Amino acid sequence: MLTKPRSSIAIEPEAIDGRGLILDTAARLFREDGYAATSLRDIAAECGMKAGSLYYHFASKDEIIGEVLRIGVERVSDHVRRAVLALPPNADARTLLHTAVRAHLSALLELHDYTSANVRIFGQVPAPVREAHIATRDAYERFWTELLKRCAKQAGWNPRRDLALTRLFLINALNGTLEWFSDGRATVDQITHELTELMLDGLSPRQHDSKAQKRRVRI
Amino acid sequence: MLTKPRSSIAIEPEAIDGRGLILDTAARLFREDGYAATSLRDIAAECGMKAGSLYYHFASKDEIIGEVLRIGVERVSDHVRRAVLALPPNADARTLLHTAVRAHLSALLELHDYTSANVRIFGQVPAPVREAHIATRDAYERFWTELLKRCAKQAGWNPRRDLALTRLFLINALNGTLEWFSDGRATVDQITHELTELMLDGLSPRQHDSKAQKRRVRI
DNA sequence: GTCTATAATATGATAGAC
DNA sequence: GTCTATCATATTATAGAC
Numbered sequence: 245m246l247t248k249p250r251s252s253i254a255i256e257p258e259a260i261d262g263r264g265l266i267l268d269t270a271a272r273l274f275r276e277d278g279y280a281a282t283s284l285r286d287i288a289a290e291c292g293m294k295a296g297s298l299y300y301h302f303a304s305k306d307e308i309i310g311e312v313l314r315i316g317v318e319r320v321s322d323h324v325r326r327a328v329l330a331l332p333p334n335a336d337a338r339t340l341l342h343t344a345v346r347a348h349l350s351a352l353l354e355l356h357d358y359t360s361a362n363v364r365i366f367g368q369v370p371a372p373v374r375e376a377h378i379a380t381r382d383a384y385e386r387f388w389t390e391l392l393k394r395c396a397k398q399a400g401w402n403p404r405r406d407l408a409l410t411r412l413f414l415i416n417a418l419n420g421t422l423e424w425f426s427d428g429r430a431t432v433d434q435i436t437h438e439l440t441e442l443m444l445d446g447l448s449p450r451q452h453d454s455k456a457q458k459r460r461v462r463i
Numbered sequence: 464m465l466t467k468p469r470s471s472i473a474i475e476p477e478a479i480d481g482r483g484l485i486l487d488t489a490a491r492l493f494r495e496d497g498y499a500a501t502s503l504r505d506i507a508a509e510c511g512m513k514a515g516s517l518y519y520h521f522a523s524k525d526e527i528i529g530e531v532l533r534i535g536v537e538r539v540s541d542h543v544r545r546a547v548l549a550l551p552p553n554a555d556a557r558t559l560l561h562t563a564v565r566a567h568l569s570a571l572l573e574l575h576d577y578t579s580a581n582v583r584i585f586g587q588v589p590a591p592v593r594e595a596h597i598a599t600r601d602a603y604e605r606f607w608t609e610l611l612k613r614c615a616k617q618a619g620w621n622p623r624r625d626l627a628l629t630r631l632f633l634i635n636a637l638n639g640t641l642e643w644f645s646d647g648r649a650t651v652d653q654i655t656h657e658l659t660e661l662m663l664d665g666l667s668p669r670q671h672d673s674k675a676q677k678r679r680v681r682i
Numbered sequence: 683g684t685c686t687a688t689a690a691t692a693t694g695a696t697a698g699a700c
Numbered sequence: 701g702t703c704t705a706t707c708a709t710a711t712t713a714t715a716g717a718c
Contacts, residue, residue, distance in 0.1 A: 262683075278587055280499030283711065296714080297684045305712065367642065368497055368587055401666045409657045410666065412643055413636040420635025423586070430628060438628045446665030447620045447629065481701075502693065515696080516702045524694065685718075692711075700703075 263301045265291050268357070271312045275361040279309065279368040306373050313369070313377045316362030320351040321384045328391065337399035338444060344391055346436040348418050353425050353432055363419045388415065414443060482520045484510050487576070490531045494580040498528065498587040525592050532588070532596045535581030539570040540603045547610065556618035557663060563610055565655040567637050572644050572651055582638045607634065633662060 269290045273282040284305055288295045302308050327347035331339060351359050366374065366381075392407045421435060430438070488509045492501040503524055507514045521527050546566035550558060570578050585593065585600075611626045640654060649657070 280497075280587070281589075284713090285711085293683095294685065295712085296686080299713070300683055303713095364586065367583065368499070370500075396666070400668050402664065402668050405661065405666055406649075406653075406657050409649060409654065410661060412639070412648075413658055413661060416636045416639025416642075417632040420631070420639060423635075424631055429631075430625075434625075435628065438625050439632055442624065442629060442632060442665070443661070444665050444667045445621065446661070446663050447615070447618075447624055448663045449619050449621050451670060503695090504693080512701095513703060514694085515704080518695070519701055683718105685716100687715090687717100689714075690712090693709080694707105695709105696707075697705090698703100699705100700701105 262291075266293075266298060266301055266308065267311055267315065270308050271316070271357040271361045274309070274312060274365050275357050279365040306370060309365070309369055310373055310376060312358055313362050313366065313373070314380055316356065316358035316360075317380045317384050318358075319356040320348060320359040321387065323347050323351040323355065325387065337395035337401070338440070340391065340395050340398070341443065342436060342440045344388070345414075345418065345440050346432070349421060349432050349436055352419065352422060360422055363422050385411065385415065410443075414439075481510075485512075485517060485520055485527065486530055486534065489527050490535070490576040490580045493528070493531060493584050494576050498584040525589065528584070528588055529592055529595060531577055532581050532585065532592070533599055535575065535577035535579075536599045536603050537577075538575040539567060539578040540606065542566050542570040542574065544606065556614035556620070557659070559610065559614050559617070560662065561655060561659045563607070564633075564637065564659050565651070568640060568651050568655055571638065571641060579641055582641050604630065604634065629662075633658075 266287065270282070270287050273286055273290065277286075283295075284298055285295045287308070288298055298308070302311075324344050324347040327343050328340065331343055335343075352363065353360070366377075369377075388411050389407070392411055395401065396403075396405075396407060417439060425435075485506065489501070489506050492505055492509065496505075502514075503517055504514045506527070507517055517527070521530075543563050543566040546562050547559065550562060554562075571582060572579070585596075588596075607630050608626070611630055614620065615622075615624075615626060636658060644654075
């Protein structure tokens, strides 16, 4: 048996046993190559196994992919919730949003193959698998709904904005980074800063914003 | 030979001949089922043909998918450019952005199976096909880069914003609508309005914006 | 827990008749 | 331009030895 294959973007902490190794490997390959292009033989080979051996641990390919999808949401959800909970209870909306955006991007782009696999292959998996997974995704999206509500209340956000559509735009912008992040266009911190500022302040010039004016002169 | 199968979301204008019928059908099936789940037998059957007959018109599945991708960008690009060109030369930034967003969403969600197929399957096709198509996508993205520059100049947009990242966030938010639009959450006009306003004004309360204050009281 | 061997099926592609 | 028939290959999944 080979040692655990290193993730190309981060080290997954567990995966000592067969089942964990298979899942780690599947997540990495699904992220890299997509769902259909990753066969059970590919996964087994990377684990130093033969394809038939996978069926001792899982009943089907769909069971493997279902687990990868579930863990992907679990990882990013835990990471973002923990980051937000670590803030002081009276944190302002800008800090809350910045922290959540930073944590989501970090899980997606730096930490977890499971999360990037989820985003990458969600639209490719067989409909029954996708439908069974939707409830898990919904739970994480509800966290964002509550976060945006908290921010809107704390900072008195423009009540004309539709927070449900805003959440969809934001999550699509966040997950979309997976498609172009590797081009080296920006760091996670730069993306976090730019997206947070854009969401909060928009593109229009800020009226009577003397602070922004002063900052600009200094650069 | 069957008559042209109706698109489920719109009528594609051409497709009288065999080649056009095959492409129309392929675009629709790719959009509905994804790349790997759509076999040449499926496409042929929907055209009232047998799989072998496709090879009179195309050399391979990759050639079909390459054409579908190309036409998808061509359609949305033509539609958006035409809409923007129809505006008066001195149109303000809000009108420019609103018009381009509206046209892109309309092509993606209402008009063209080719465009929605492109967005849906781009991440699924074999790497050589994807790489050969990138230049076509880049050309359309350059249009958006120029549009945002024009807007920034016209309206004096906040110079602290990074327009390259802004374009990526915006296009990801636009294309991401494909995943949830059918849930009936909002109309194309509502999505257009909300995304445009969010991009321009952001979530924060507008300082000294008496107009917004007055509107709010009225609701 | 992993192996070998294989069943059952589906796919992209080709050859040649009509 | 479309058909039938078929090749070569790949896939998920199972059965039984070790």
